Amino acid sequence: xxxxxxxxxxxxHLRLRAQTLANIRRFFANRSxxxxxxxxxxxxxxxxxQLEFFTTQYFLPPSQQNLFLQTSPExxxxxxxxxxxxxxxxxxxxxxxxxxxxxxxxxxxxxxxYRVGFDLRQLMDEIADLIGxxxxxxxxxxTESLSYQExxxxxxxxxxxxxxxxxxxxxxxxxxxxxxxxxxxxxHATWLDFLFSHKxxxxxxxxxxxxxxxxxxxxxxxxxxxxxxxxxxxxxxxFINGIELGNGYYELLNxxxxxQRFDNEIAIRQQKNLPSVNKDWRLIxxxxxxxxxxxxxxxxxxxxxxxxxxSSSIKEVLSFSVSRA
Amino acid sequence: MAIYSTxxxxxxxxxxxxxxxxxxxxxxxxxxxKGQAFNRVKIRNLKTGRVIERTFKSGESLEGADVVDVEMQxxxxxxxFRHFMVLDTFxxxxxxxxxxxxxxxxxxxxxxxxxxxxxxxxxxxxxxxxVELSIVETDPGVRGDTSGGGGKPAKLDTGAVVRVPLFVQQxxxxxxxxxxGEYVSRVKE
Numbered sequence: 001x002x003x004x005x006x007x008x009x010x011x012x013h014l015r016l017r018a019q020t021l022a023n024i025r026r027f028f029a030n031r032s033x034x035x036x037x038x039x040x041x042x043x044x045x046x047x048x049x050q051l052e053f054f055t056t057q058y059f060l061p062p063s064q065q066n067l068f069l070q071t072s073p074e075x076x077x078x079x080x081x082x083x084x085x086x087x088x089x090x091x092x093x094x095x096x097x098x099x100x101x102x103x104x105x106x107x108x109x110x111x112x113x114y115r116v117g118f119d120l121r122q123l124m125d126e127i128a129d130l131i132g133x134x135x136x137x138x139x140x141x142x143t144e145s146l147s148y149q150e151x152x153x154x155x156x157x158x159x160x161x162x163x164x165x166x167x168x169x170x171x172x173x174x175x176x177x178x179x180x181x182x183x184x185x186x187x188h189a190t191w192l193d194f195l196f197s198h199k200x201x202x203x204x205x206x207x208x209x210x211x212x213x214x215x216x217x218x219x220x221x222x223x224x225x226x227x228x229x230x231x232x233x234x235x236x237x238x239f240i241n242g243i244e245l246g247n248g249y250y251e252l253l254n255x256x257x258x259x260q261r262f263d264n265e266i267a268i269r270q271q272k273n274l275p276s277v278n279k280d281w282r283l284i285x286x287x288x289x290x291x292x293x294x295x296x297x298x299x300x301x302x303x304x305x306x307x308x309x310x311s312s313s314i315k316e317v318l319s320f321s322v323s324r325a
Numbered sequence: 326m327a328i329y330s331t332x333x334x335x336x337x338x339x340x341x342x343x344x345x346x347x348x349x350x351x352x353x354x355x356x357x358x359k360g361q362a363f364n365r366v367k368i369r370n371l372k373t374g375r376v377i378e379r380t381f382k383s384g385e386s387l388e389g390a391d392v393v394d395v396e397m398q399x400x401x402x403x404x405x406f407r408h409f410m411v412l413d414t415f416x417x418x419x420x421x422x423x424x425x426x427x428x429x430x431x432x433x434x435x436x437x438x439x440x441x442x443x444x445x446x447x448x449x450x451x452x453x454x455x456v457e458l459s460i461v462e463t464d465p466g467v468r469g470d471t472s473g474g475g476g477k478p479a480k481l482d483t484g485a486v487v488r489v490p491l492f493v494q495q496x497x498x499x500x501x502x503x504x505x506g507e508y509v510s511r512v513k514e
Contacts, residue, residue, distance in 0.1 A: 050361060193361040
């Protein structure tokens with residue numbers, strides 16, 4: 001029997017990963033952002049209904065407890081920020097159950113960082129600096145920043161902030177996506193996910209970094225609402241060559257609002273018969289004690305390496321993808 | 326019939342879509358970091374041969390289609406139907422020209438081919454990649470010309486017309502690639 005013991009990636013790509021991680025660490029060392037580690041195995045987990053997590057059993061006889069593999073290090077890092085860590089970054093594994101494909105592996109490497117005192121615009125400038133350093137001239141185009149509404153309108157002719165069911169249906173029928181009607185129904189957020197990933201994202205970041213900011217409020221996650229326009233939130237997504245590379249927020253500081261959003265997500269989980277989770281009270285308490293004004297972003301290192309090496313599958317940059325882990 | 330979830334979709338899987346049997350060509354998992362997961366699937370309708378793209382919500386499922394490819398010998402054309410036989414079992418199948426389609430111009434009595442069956446009825450016929458057919462009609466070429474440049478049309482015993490080099494003569498047996506419809510070589514009898 002042929003046993004597939006060999007790595008998925010080439011030795012050259014192992015070197016590229018090592019070099020890229022070294023470059024990232026140098027970048028943050030030069031800016032006095034400190035590297036931290038937080039637990040991969042935690043007692044609580046995010047409530048986001050779109051993220052499936054891994055659950056594992058912790059035995060300490062006679063007691064037994066469920067622990068979760070983190071879908072991102074966000075909550076723990078925010079607790080460090082609330083405790084006065086100052087600006088921090090982390091390079092760690094994150095885990096998302098059921099996600100596998102050309103751009104997904106259930107276990108992947110994430111770079112996440114938080115800048116105390118930065119608003120979204122300042123963070124976007126820093127992201128552009130880091131991407132510029134890592135790609136070192138490999139991107140021919142200039143970095144562009146576009147609002148979600150602007151970019152959605154450009155490629156679909158639809159207003160992302162103003163949901164008109166009939167317009168969205170008419171667009172999908174006229175663009176050979178009739179299945180969108182039954183998949184999305186009257187759910188604005190699902191419509192946005194569908195149309196953005198099919199019709200907008202493929203055009204973003206052709207040989208350049210494209211940053212889309214000002215997400216519709218129904219896709220707020222942990223971002224704060226825009227001061228001047230409650231229809232949008234202070235969230236940014238990064239794209240290069242049509243690949244989603246990262247997601248950042250001007251972080252929500254309000255503990256009550258955060259708690260409320262968790263409750264909403266828990267309710268959605270119940271409606272959809274998804275595994276139930278408890279909200280992370282330690283995060284809520286940290287927010288109550290005071291999270292400094294900050295912005296943070298997470299970037300998928302494996303996808304970054306795919307782009308740096310022109311790989312068409314995430315397997316080409318992983319030592320061992322889940323199929324042979 | 327089995328039910329397949331989007332996680333099980335892979336190239337070659339035969340499923341029912343819009344009441345037609347289809348073959349999956351490609352399945353891509355698409356998921357915004359903070360959003361709904363989809364599977365974008367490229368799929369061939371086995372009745373029409375048309376390739377379409379269709380998106381599913383991850384976790385949706387489709388019914389499997391009872392579609393199999395069977396090696397058969399082409400027997401003859403009775404004027405309205407073509408007849409095929411499975412050599413091992415002597416089981417015979419007949420189809421009309423609509424199902425045979427383009428494959429008809431490469432089918433010679435006694436040759437082997439692939440017949441795709443859906444619920445045990447012929448759905449499509451695929452000729453062998455290479456067939457040997459004789460030339461029944463072509464202009465006399467220039468003797469001594471072996472360059473092959475340009476070529477000329479030649480009508481084959483199945484009715485197909487292919488371009489052949491000028492030196493190839495009427496009555497000769499030639500090898501043709503049925504996927505491209507191109508002349509490959511002469512065959513020594």
